Amino acid sequence: MTDYNPQPRPGAFDLLRRGDVLAFARYIVVGGAQNALIYGIGLGLLWLNFAAWQALALLYPLAVTVSFLANRSWSFGSRRKYRRQFRNYVLIYVVAYPPSIFLTWLQERLGVSSWLASLVTMVVAASAIFFALNYWVFRKDPTDESSA
Numbered sequence: 001m002t003d004y005n006p007q008p009r010p011g012a013f014d015l016l017r018r019g020d021v022l023a024f025a026r027y028i029v030v031g032g033a034q035n036a037l038i039y040g041i042g043l044g045l046l047w048l049n050f051a052a053w054q055a056l057a058l059l060y061p062l063a064v065t066v067s068f069l070a071n072r073s074w075s076f077g078s079r080r081k082y083r084r085q086f087r088n089y090v091l092i093y094v095v096a097y098p099p100s101i102f103l104t105w106l107q108e109r110l111g112v113s114s115w116l117a118s119l120v121t122m123v124v125a126a127s128a129i130f131f132a133l134n135y136w137v138f139r140k141d142p143t144d145e146s147s148a
Helices: 018-047 052-075 085-109 114-137 142-147
Strands: none
Touching: 018 052, 018 114, 052 085, 052 114, 085 114
């Protein structure tokens, strides 16, 4: 007879440990404030007859810079590794930039209103980017895990 010692299997939600949930909550606050600001400026550009993809192309670098500063200092502020963070952060956004522009352009081509296309792209991109930031750019030290 074998000893049965059931160990819980890590599921998708186990990936978001306690610290990650707090980081995600802060990321939502930072992202909400930053995206509201950028979205507001973007609506102004739409009012000036820019297409949504054009407004996004102009505002994206500003949004990346603002969000890096806020996320590094607050959302993921307890993380110790600061080397190469900005380079990796920018790399994430450089990779996300073309698909974001394309997704917005595609939605407009399919008849989605520019304001909604911008909003949908913002939500989709922010969700994907969080995981890259949390698990790569602002990754916790294994030593931080043992003290939690």
